[in-house]
Every structure is written in structure tokens, then in C-alpha cells.
Amino acid sequence: MDLNDLIALADRERADRAPVELGVCLAASCQYSGAEQICRSLSETVVAGGLAGRVRVRKVGCLRLCSEGPLVRAEGEGTPPVLYRKVTAEQAPAIARAAGGAPADGVATADLNAPFFSMQRSIVLENTGRVEPERIESAIAAGAYRSLSLALHEMSPEAVVDEITRSGLRGRGGAGYPTGLKWATVAKMPPGQKYVVCNADEGDPGAFMDRSVLESDPHRVIEGMAIAAFAVGADQGFIYVRGEYPLAIERLDTAIRQARRLGLIGSDIFESPFDFRVDLRIGAGAFVCGEETALLQSIEGRRGQPRPRPPYPAESGLWGCPTLINNVETFANVPAIIREGADWFAGIGTQGSKGTKVFALAGKVRNTGLVEVPMGMTLRAIVESIGGGPPEGSTIKAVQTGGPSGGCIPSDLFDTPVEYEALKALGSIMGSGGMIVMDQHDDMVALARYFMGFCMDESCGKCVPCRSGTVQLYRMLDRIERGVAAPEELERLEALCDMVKHASLCGLGQAAPNPVLSTLRFFRHEYEAKLIGKNGEGTHSPIAR
Template sequence: MTPDELSQLSVEERERQQGFEHCLNVCTAASCLSSGAEEVKKGLTTAVKEKGLREKCRIRGAGCMGLCSSGPLVALDPEDVLYQHVGVDDVPEIVESLDTQPVPRLLCDTTIPFFQRQKKIVLENSGRIDPERIEDYIAVGGYRSLARVLTEMDPDEVVQEIVNSGLRGRGGAGYPTGLKWGTVAKATGAEKYVICNADEGDPGAFMDRAVLESDPHRVLEGMTIAAYAVGATQGYIYVRAEYPLAIKRLRQAIKQAQRLGLQGDRIYETPFRFTVDIRLGAGAFVCGEETALIASIEGGRGLPRPRPPYPANHGLWGCPTLINNVETFANVAAILREGAGWFSSIGTEKSKGTKVFSLAGPLSRYGLIEVPMGISLREIVFDIAGGLPDGKSFKAVQTGGPSGGCIPARHLDTSVDYESLRELGAIMGSGGMIVMDESSNMVDVARFFMEFCMTESCGKCVPCRVGTYQMHTLLDRIYNRQGTKRDLELLSELCEVVRETSLCGLGQTAPNPVNSTLRYFRDEYEERLVSDGVRGPSGDPLAQVEMTP
């Protein structure tokens, strides 16, 4: 395929879609599917056929529309109508209303802040295209950025554009994407690789899953652009096996791209070649760490290794390797299409662009959102998510999953950016955001996340393997009102030791939920303490704790 042929296909597909008077987009992402969206889609298809409307009405499975709390969702174009909580019994009424007025009882108000306060870049196509048809992606401009890159730019120019955009890695620490690309581009090696980290393991996080389910070609295009920029010819998407729908749509997308010559040899009739394969992970949280992920792709046990050397110089099979997460790659095509200046004008001075978050917890509205960097936590929780229902009061928000921290109400006006969250003892992470109300006990919250880290520890290094076990034991003791002031002191000391001496990011950040709850909710710890006492025969409160092997 040539760029001209891509443009022609785009025009033809748009004309085909414009031939329908109505298009009913049914959300077929995992959340809506779990509440019956597939049955709704089948019902609409049958009803349209029986009414003889197949020539004027298109029924399309679409990606995530964001408001998961109101699913199944059905969007009607071009009328710009959104229906919520749609059931099979509602299908006849929806079809009957196509040439009249919308069904009032099903209408979702799209003027609320949940929709109006968002700024969509990564999610710009989600809910608007069929993720299982490459033609839908091409019709909205898909693969045009890749065409421009391969025919008008050299690799150094692409890297510089990403540098100028200010894009930072969306997987956790926020490392400058352009700097990482430039390092891999300059590295020497007979072969180079590009890896997409889709091993999303944080409890309550589903951003990457939703992007892969809703717009898989966007990620493939970003990876292909990255491969051209750094000189790679082979790519891998490492995705956990618990995401069957994402895997299915990724496999379809790869086959479709290969069929149109957008993967493989001589892409756009240029000398550039690139192929993407999928590797499935078994669900180990530690495999989200890049060196453990590499070990898993190589067929070994997913264990991290000391760095340096970094993957940019010595990665997959000892070759220079670029690793970014799903959301990072999903930004690339838009940056190359609109320009670095456009992207860098969004967000804050040091945190550019937008961020996708999954909102969970006792909220009036929850689901998937994309907002500009620099928005406040208060705006997300109380404007976009609508606050807490039933008169409940806000207590804390957990950002960054097991590696993040719990932020109390007094810091709700904090800007959501990498630096501001780090100052509060939290991190951006991959984008999970869990809200807690007054019924949450913060000692129990810390205990939950520590149990997760303890269970997911690969066991390679002693500080993480033993330290997380001991911290969980102390938290359990305190929660059950058996801890002493000395236990609290030991807990703080262990947090510092584990943070400073663990091998990889899992252990280094495991103390974050404990430290943040100790910092902001220390009274809840102290309230559960008993008077000082000696438990073990040696006088050490830890003497009775069984050490893990």
C-alpha cells in the first residue's frame, strides 16, 4: 500500500459510512460486555433487519465510551445521542424512535462534567470506531502519521519531535520518552527491538486494557513509528493472559495491518520493515518491571536484574530495546499528526499532554477518563466523577496502585502531575485512581496493598521477599489491635530499609501505601495500639514472626 492508496481507502470508507442515515454504536469493551452489551447489539441487529432498515441503519460494535457506571451504553450518530443502562427489552423502542425523538428514559446527559471536562487524545477514537475493522481506523486518519514519518522524515527528526513534545512515559515513573528513544537510536547492535508493556497489574486499573480493546491499531501505529525512529525491525506486545478480549482484538489488528502492507516488508513501499508479535504473561505483577518482562519474553522466569546496563543498551537477547507502555505509544500518532507544539501546549510545564485514569470506588460516576495534566484531584473526584453518593464523605484517594500513596482530603486541590504527586508521597503510576470514603480503615488499606506486594514479590532479593512479609505481619498485628508503639517504629524502619535496598521497583515502591497512610492517617494506627510489651523470648517483638525461606 502507498500513502495515496491509504488516502483513497480512507475516502471510500467515509463515503460508505455516510451512506447510512443512522449508526448505532454499541460499547463492546469488557465493562459493558459484562452487563449485557453483546445481547443488546445482537438485538439491535435483528430488529433493524426485521424492520427492513439494514440499508439505512448501521449497527457497530465500538470501544469504551468511558462511563462504565452507566453501561451498557449505546451512542446514536449523527444525532449525538447517548443511551445508558440499555437492556434487550429497550431495543424495539430504540429502533422505533430512529426517525422521531430519542427515548427520554434512556438518555444520558452528555453535558455533565464527566464528558465536558475531558480532553481526549489517547481516547479520541474510543467509542467512535469499530476496533475490529482497520477500515474504521483508517477512515478517522489512522496510519497517516506513519505514512508521513516514512516518506517525509528521517529517524532523527522523529525522535526530536517526541523530545520537543515533552511526552513522558505513562507507565509509572514518567521518564522522558524522547530521551529514551534517543538512547536506543544511538545504541549499537545488530538487532533492535520495540516492546509494548501491556502487563497492567495494579488493582483497580484498566486503562491499558480499555485502549487495546477500543483502538488497537493506534498502539500498533505508535510502535511502528517508534521502531522507525530507533532502527528496530521486530516488536512485541507483552500482555497478560487475563485480557482475552484485548488479545483477540490485537491479533485481529496485526493480521489486518499485515494484509494491507502496514506491517512486514517494505511498508508504504519504503525499505522499512517491522513486524509485531504478541507474548502472553501469566499475571505476575513483577513482570511489569522492564527487566523481568524481558526475561519472560525470552522464555525464562520473570525475574528482574540489576541495572545498569539498561534495556536501552542491553535488553531483549542482549540487544538495544525500547520499552514503553500502551498509553505512551497511543500518544505517538497524534503528536506526529498535530505537532509537538500542540501537545506541549497541554498540561503543565513539566508534565505535558493528558493522562488516562480509571476511576473506581464509591463514586457517583466511575469509569475511564482522559484529562489534561495539571487538573486538580478535587476536579476529578467531585466534578468529573460527581463526588460520593448517599451523603458519604470523602476520605482519601489512592493513586499509582500498590506502588502509590493515599492522599487525604486536605490535599484535594493538588495538581495532578508527576512532581506534585511525588511531593505528597504518591506517584502517577499507570493511572489507577481508587477513591475511599469515611468507612475505609487506612491501616486495613495499607495491609491490603502490602499483602498484594508480598504475594507478588518474585523472591529474588531478600529486602523485598522478607521485608514485605514482615511489614504485612506488623500491619496485621496493628490492625488486630495487638501492636505496640515499638511495632509502629519497626514498621517505619522496615519501610526505609525495603525502599532503599530492594532490587527493583516493586520492592522499592512497596512501602509507599504504608508511608503515606502513616504520614496522613497516623492517628488510625495509634488508635489501634496496645500498651508496650514484650512478646518474643528475646524481647524482640519480631521474634515470633516466622521468616520466609
């Protein structure tokens, strides 16, 4: 296939659009609430009602307002798009029949001009909810693989690396390492076997950004990987996706097969000398396999355990070869940067954090779901405007970002902009994008205990501080929560947190104390209130129990 074939295919697909298109969200969360059945019911109504020439039902990806699913988007010529929410199978015929006219009666709709939608800015998710993840033609019509063609024919590998470097893109997996620098390091390793790996082992509790991208627009990630492979001189890629994401695995598998069939991955891509193959590797449920060195061990078929760095994977990764490893969202940014240019991307966001960030907004807010916002937006705007503030009877107390490696930011610091350095300064991290909102009923000690329990269970057991330290920290937090801890316990807790943070081998252990340290920093009174008082009395005295 060459560029002309690709353009012709896109034109054919676009010409095939019906006057009215109904997009049914079939990402995991809507699917679990019955979207498949709605989709069938819509199709049946269209056929039975003789609407086949006018209305087409499309199986699309995430429509973002997950809490209101199942979601159906109706788009017709000359009428504004309508987003139906909490759709039932019984309502489907009405939606199909109303298509193109006024919204169907009796079906709830979401306001597409509400801040939840209008304040978002889409780069990674630009085609999410628009393309059909199981049909490559649909992705191509939306522009997929055009950036790859551009890179292969009009840019040198060095120019691609330079473009990414100048864009200011930083790793979206959490740590925020400059992506261009990472690419340049792999590119500068001597020629020979190199690999590109996509880290799709998204494991933070409450995080589902990468899953949504993979389920909604898998070709975007494959294209990003192919561009990266061209830039660094690799010819083989692996997508390491967690086994708990069966739908993402299925769609990736379909996407890879379809791309291979069209020659968009494989040998001599776009009639250039560039070869690139992609294979899937399925994780078996270990959180630590999201740590890059453990992930590489796992791909090699070994026990998923981190190893000390250096050497970094860029120098010695899979089977000792230079390996570029980036997160799903990082790769998903690449096609847009190549298409629009580094300056465009660098114009979005703040000084140190460019572009957008996708968050999985969850917890005590009215609107939960998938949001993509420009870097630098305040937490307040995300929580109160996009999230719609707290539900009835609730007062927001804090947000938790970064999952078990992150921390809590209290509501009086909600004017903090979302950027790597600002969040780090508050003892949290950007993380991969989980954002959990908490209200006055949420107990910070219980939260810290929960995350510590998570780290304890997920520790690989290799280094002593993490393997054994997390067990002891969990027990201390449990005692404090139950009100049976003496005041000295707090000092011991802090001392052990300090050791685990500084002495652990990998990021999992080093970050495991973060939820404790950040809640201690902002909510110390909650801990102190639970300690046994000096005379053996306290609010939670064991004697009183």
C-alpha cells in the same frame, strides 16, 4: 499499499456511513453486562424493521461511563448524539426504531454535556468509542496509519525522535521517564538488531486504562510502535499483554493480522525500505512482569525476574540487543504528536508534565469509568466534578493513586494538580492511572495491609528485602489492624519500610512500602488508635475481644 490507497480506503469507509449510526460499547465491562445480546437485538430490529439503509449498528470500544453500562451511542445527521445507559436487551428495539429522532422513550440516557464528558480532553482516547476495534477500515477512516506514512515519507528517524523529545511526552507507565530521551538512547546505539516492546502488563488493582485502549483502538498502539521502530532503527516489536485480558489479546491479534494483510506492518511499509513486524506475547499472571527487566526475561522465555539496572534495556535488552520499551498509553500518544506536532502537544498540560493522562476512576464516586484529562487538572476537579462527588451518605476521605506502588492523598490536599512531581512530593506517584476514591468508612490500615499483601504475593522472591521484608511488613500491619500490636510496632514498621524501600532490587520492592508510608504520613492517627495503650488497654485491646 501506499498513501493514496490508504486515503481511498478511508474515503470508501466514510462514504459507507449510514445516516444513523448506533455504537454499542463492546469493551470488557459492557460486554460482561450483556452488550453482545443488545448488539444482536439491535441488528435484528434493524433488519426486521427494514431500517438497514438508514441505521447501522457498530461494535465500538469503551464509551467511558463504565458504571452505567451497557452503553449505546446513537449518532444521527442533524440530531445531537445520545448516550443510552444501563441498556437492556428488551430496550434495544426501541433504541433502533428511535434512531435519528428524539431519544427512545423509557431508556435512560446520560447527559453528554455533563462535566464527566465536557471536562475531559481526548488524545489517547480520541478514537475510543468511535472506531470499531475489529475492523481496520474503521480505524483507517478515523486517520489510523496516516502519522506512520507521514513519518516514513516526510521525516528522518532523527526528526521523529526530536519531535517526541520536544513534545515533552513522559512515560505513562508510572515513572515518567522522558520518552524522547529513551528513544534517543536506543536510536544512538550502533545499528544492528533492535527491538521495540510495548508493556501491556497492566497489573495494578483498580487500573484498566491500557485494557480499554487495547480493546477499543488497538491500531493506535501498533501505529505508535511502528513509528517508534522507525525512529530507533528496530524491525521487530513485541506486545507483552497480560493473560487476564482475553478480549484485548483477541482484538490485538485481529488488528495485527488485518494490518499485516494490508501491508501496514511487514516488509517495505508504504513502499519505503522500512520493515516492521509485531508479535504478541502473553503474560502468565505475574505482576512483577510489568517491571521492564522482568518483562524482557519473560519474553525470552525465562523466569520473570528483574535484574539489576544498569545496563538499561535501551543498551542491553531482549537477547542483549538495544530495546525500546514503553507503556501502551505512551505509544498511543505518538500518532497524535506526529500528526499535530510537538508544539501542539507541549501546549497542553503543565511545565513538567505535558499532554493528558488517562485515569481509571473507581471507588466511592458517582461516576466511575475511563477519563482522560489534561495534566495539571486538580484532583478535586477529577473527583468532584468529573467523578460527580461522593454517593449519598458518603464523605470522601482520600484518593489512592498508583496502586500498590503509590500512595493516598487526603481530601484536604485535593487542590494538588495531577502532575508527576506534585504527586511525588506527596509521597504518591502518578502511576499508570488507577485512581481509587475512598470515603469515611475506608480503613487506611486495612488499605495498607491489603496492598502489602498484594506485594507479598507478587514478589518474585529474588532479593531478600522484598521477598522476606514484605512478609514481615504484612504481619505487622495485620497485627496493628487487629488491635494486638504494641506501640513499638509502629517504629519497627517504619524502620523496615525504610530498608525495603532503599535496599530492594527493583521497583516492585522499592515502592512496596509507599502505601504504608503515605497513609502513615497523612493518617497516622488511624494507626495509633489501634495500638495497645501503655497500660495494656486500647480501643482494640485484645483483652476486650
